[in-house]
Amino acid sequence: xxxxxxxxxxxxxxxDVIVEAFDEASEKSMIIDPFLGKDVFKKKYLVCASGIAGxxxxxxxxxxxxxxxxxIAGDFCSQSC
Numbered sequence: 396x397x398x399x400x401x402x403x404x405x406x407x408x409x410x411d412v413i414v415e416a417f418d419e420a421s422e423k424s425m426i427i428d429p430f431l432g433k434d435v436f437k438k439k440y441l442v443c444a445s446g447i448a449g450x451x452x453x454x455x456x457x458x459x460x461x462x463x464x465x466x467i468a469g470d471f472c473s474q475s476c
């Protein structure tokens with residue numbers, strides 16, 4: 396099944412943690428934007444990946460917390476950021 400904006404809430408309704416690992420910025424925002432604005436995700440955690448599949452040293456990867464429930468792991472400098 397392909398995840399899209401129409402089935403997003405149904406697919407993740409029963410989960411406590413959502414892990415986003417899309418490559419495309421539009422797909423990332425499809426998960427992140429509704430998560431930040433919907434009460435249905437109020438008690439869920441979101442973990443995102445950005446810029447961790449590159450060719451640079453893995454020592455550049457960091458995890459940052461945004462708000463109470465959003466975490467992003469990445470190098471925060473590659474093109475996918």
